[in-house]
Amino acid sequence: MTTSNEVRLPRHTKGKRPSFFEDPSLDQMMTFLLELTTEVAVLRERQDTVERLLDSHGSVTRAAIEAYQPSAAIEQERAAWRDAYLKRVLRMHSPD
Amino acid sequence: MAANPKEIPVPNIEELFRPTHDERARQSMVSMIRKHAIIDLRRALKSDYDNRIEPKLEREGRKPEDWAAIEKSMEREQSYRFYSSVRYNAQEMCYLSVQPAVERALPEMIDLASDLAKRNPAGGSLRLNPNLDLPKYITSLDVHLAPGWVHAEYTADDVAQGAVVGFGGKVFSGQHPYRKKPGAVAESISYWLKKKFPDFKPRRILDMGTTTGKNLLPYCTAYPQAEAYGIDVGAPVLRYGHAIAEHEGIPVHFSQQNAEATDFPDGHFDLIVSSFFFHEVSVKATKKILKECNRLLAPGGVMVHMELPDEATVSAYDNFFWNWDTLNNNEPWYTSYRAQDPVALCLEAGFEPGKAFKLHVPDILTFGEERHAQFMRGEIESPAHGSGGWFVFGATKR
Numbered sequence: 001m002t003t004s005n006e007v008r009l010p011r012h013t014k015g016k017r018p019s020f021f022e023d024p025s026l027d028q029m030m031t032f033l034l035e036l037t038t039e040v041a042v043l044r045e046r047q048d049t050v051e052r053l054l055d056s057h058g059s060v061t062r063a064a065i066e067a068y069q070p071s072a073a074i075e076q077e078r079a080a081w082r083d084a085y086l087k088r089v090l091r092m093h094s095p096d
Numbered sequence: 097m098a099a100n101p102k103e104i105p106v107p108n109i110e111e112l113f114r115p116t117h118d119e120r121a122r123q124s125m126v127s128m129i130r131k132h133a134i135i136d137l138r139r140a141l142k143s144d145y146d147n148r149i150e151p152k153l154e155r156e157g158r159k160p161e162d163w164a165a166i167e168k169s170m171e172r173e174q175s176y177r178f179y180s181s182v183r184y185n186a187q188e189m190c191y192l193s194v195q196p197a198v199e200r201a202l203p204e205m206i207d208l209a210s211d212l213a214k215r216n217p218a219g220g221s222l223r224l225n226p227n228l229d230l231p232k233y234i235t236s237l238d239v240h241l242a243p244g245w246v247h248a249e250y251t252a253d254d255v256a257q258g259a260v261v262g263f264g265g266k267v268f269s270g271q272h273p274y275r276k277k278p279g280a281v282a283e284s285i286s287y288w289l290k291k292k293f294p295d296f297k298p299r300r301i302l303d304m305g306t307t308t309g310k311n312l313l314p315y316c317t318a319y320p321q322a323e324a325y326g327i328d329v330g331a332p333v334l335r336y337g338h339a340i341a342e343h344e345g346i347p348v349h350f351s352q353q354n355a356e357a358t359d360f361p362d363g364h365f366d367l368i369v370s371s372f373f374f375h376e377v378s379v380k381a382t383k384k385i386l387k388e389c390n391r392l393l394a395p396g397g398v399m400v401h402m403e404l405p406d407e408a409t410v411s412a413y414d415n416f417f418w419n420w421d422t423l424n425n426n427e428p429w430y431t432s433y434r435a436q437d438p439v440a441l442c443l444e445a446g447f448e449p450g451k452a453f454k455l456h457v458p459d460i461l462t463f464g465e466e467r468h469a470q471f472m473r474g475e476i477e478s479p480a481h482g483s484g485g486w487f488v489f490g491a492t493k494r
Contacts, residue, residue, distance in 0.1 A: 004203040007250045009195045009260065013188065015237030015426040020180045030181040038125045038189065045121035066117050079271070082128040090132065090182065095144050095175060 037089050041082060048078065106217050109255075109339040112204045113263055115197040126189040127270030133183035134272065137175075138417070144175040145413065163407075163415035170416070184424055187241045187268070194263040202256055209255045209339040219347035220324075222338040224331050228352055233378050234329055237426045246307055246330030258336020262308050274459050274484055281371045281402050282311040284486055286318035288457040289367075289400065291472050296398060298322045298366035304355040304385065305373035308337035309348055311402075315369060316346045322367070325360075327353040356384040363394040371402040375433040382433060386445035393493050399447075400490035405481045407434050409454070414480075438489035447491035454489040456481060 019027050049068045053060045070078065115123065145166070153159050153169060160166040170176040198205075213222045230247055239245045242264060244257050269275035277283075289296065298319050303312035306326030316324045326348055328334055334350045341348040353359065355370075355377075368389050374382045389399050407415050415434070422430040442452035456478035458471055463484060470476045479485040 002251045004206050004251045004254075007199055007202055007254075007256060009199060009250065009256060010243040010248075011192060011195065013238045013241045013243050013426065015241075016423075018180075018184070018424050020177045020184070027181065030178075031185055034129060034182065034185045034189070038122055038129070041125040041128075042118050042121040045124070046118060049117065068117065078124070079128070082125055083131075086125075086128055086132050087136070090137075090178075092140065092178065093174070095148050095173075 037086070041085060044081075044085075045078065104217065106212065106343045106345070107208055108343045109205055109208050109259075109336065110262070110343075112201045112208065113194075113197055113259060114201065115194070119193065119197055123193045123267045124270070126186060126193045126267050129182065130186040130190065130268055131271035133179065133186050137179040137182055141170075141175050141179045142413070142417075144173065145170065149173060161412070163412050163419060166412060166416040167419070180420070180424060183420075184241070187425060190267040191242045191260055191264040193267055194260060198256055198259040198263065201259070202251070202254075205255050205259060205336075205339075206251070206253050209335045210253050212339045212342045213335065216342065216347075218342045218345045220338060220341050221349045222334060223349070223351040224334065225352045226331075228329060228354065230329055231354060231356075231377070231381065233376070233381065233429065237428070239376055239426050241426055246328060246333045249332055253335065254332050255336040255339070257330065257332035258308050258334075261333060262310070262336065265310075274462055274482065277461060278310045279314045280459060280461050281486055282314035282369070284457055284460045285369070285400055285402060285488060286315050287460040287468070288488075289398065290318060291468070293398065296366075298397070300325065300365045301367045301369065302327070302360070302365040302392065304368070304370040304389075305376070306337065306350070306370075307333045309341055309350065310337075311371040312348065312369070313341065313344060313346055315367070316348065319367070324348045325365070326350045327355060327358060329354055356381055356388060358388060358392065360392055362391055363397075365392050366394050366397040368393055368397070368399040369401065373403070374401060375404050375430050376427060377433075378429055379432050379436065382436070382441065383444065386441055386447075390446040390493075393491075395493055397493050398490065399442075399492075400488050401438075402486050402488050403438065404430070404434055405456075405487040406436060406438055406454070408437060409487070410480070442489070442491045448494065451493065452489070452491040454487070456485040456487050459484050459486060 021027055046065065049065050050060050053064050053068065149169060150159065160169050234245065234247055242261060244260065246257055246261060248257055250256060274280065300323045301315050301319060303326045306312050306328050309326045312324060312326045326337065329352065331352050334352055338350045377385065393399055404418055418434060419431045421427045438454050439452045443449055458468055458478045460468060467476065471478055481487040
């Protein structure tokens with residue numbers, strides 16, 4: 001049996017994957033789009049951490065970024081940004 | 097002289113999960129995508145149906161009469177396609193966003209859980225059965241799109257799925273207005289039980305399909321004199337849940353058992369509970385489990401299960417909404433479970449007519465105690481399931 005430090009958990013789900021679009025390529029494209037949307041948010045949050053560290057300390061290190069813990073107020077601000085950001089990215093056309 | 101084991105602080109297995117800055121950011125964004133699907137897009141979908149789709153079909157003389165007809169009318173609509181696609185992807189991403197940090201923490205987590213299973217510093221216990229036959233309804237596909245669900249084991253004494261399901265669940269509900277706090281269901285139901293049956297003092301509590309026990313611990317807090325038992329078929333979630341309970345200082349006896357046939361004596365429990373459980377097992381198994389509940393419940397006892405509202409309780413549109421998970425969230429029994437009347441199921445299992453019940457109870461964390469008192473006096477209704485209320489069914493025994 002695999003030792004505990006070698007375990008790689010499965011990234012695929014067992015079971016039939018539904019298709020919500022006539023062309024299944026669009027289902028795949030939606031996965032790409034949402035993963036990319038998430039990665040942009042990750043970059044933006046890292047940038048925000050850097051700016052906040054520079055504001056408070058005047059310098060920044062990778063270790064300081066890793067150790068950074070946002071206060072509840074900052075986390076709330078970030079959540080509001082994520083919410084508004086997602087609503088901009090997933091802007092639906094008006095129904096027919 | 098040996099130190100009193102109770103005086104040594106018990107480490108928290110959840111603190112071994114240390115996502116990087118960027119992994120935390122990813123988890124937070126996934127919580128928001130999930131919220132967008134289940135709140136914002138769900139609302140847009142309903143509005144599209146009410147304002148455009150249904151009136152159009154009505155004008156054409158083909159207004160959908162039941163949930164299946166509504167589903168058919170929606171399948172090709174953009175609002176439905178994108179709602180479904182975002183919701184499906186968000187669900188997968190909940191687990192994907194926590195897996196790397198679980199993999200890194202796994203050796204330490206296993207060491208801690210194994211140590212606590214030997215020491216039981218809080219006085220609980222862990223009893224596993226490596227020979228248990230896992231039911232097909234658990235192994236044939238990954239429920240909730242969680243690879244490995246509650247049962248898969250990848251190494252000796254594995255706890256990975258406990259952490260994946262636990263932390264993935266936190267990402268899933270991180271921005272949900274009624275599910276932010278783990279155990280909100282059990283907090284709400286135990287609060288209601290204490291108001292409804294003020295003299296009820298259970299000696300033993302059983303939680304079926306307990307996974308990591310998050311909806312068992314609040315019952316232990318509500319009834320501290322009671323012995324608590326949690327069963328599940330999945331070993332990794334039990335090991336992990338046992339470590340959490342021991343850290344919390346709450347003695348819980350976890351055992352790996354199938355709820356269809358347990359090894360507990362007749363009438364062993366005064367309170368039998370479950371949360372989000374029956375819709376994950378086959379209807380055949382549901383019937384066996386309720387019979388087992390009847391065998392296990394002592395005279396004077398209460399059985400209360402939190403479940404999805406049954407088909408007859410909600411509108412055709414809400415049935416369309418709820419049944420989405422059947423094919424799209426790997427929950428194949430969802431629709432057939434919801435087609436049953438839970439009160440009829442209790443009677444079929446041997447509970448007495450007039451003693452079975454079903455109702456919505458308010459989410460105590462968001463409803464507040466004052467309004468709860470008004471609810472108990474019958475002056476106001478509970479919000480609907482998932483929107484500030486929880487649907488429950490069960491029975492009492494004379």
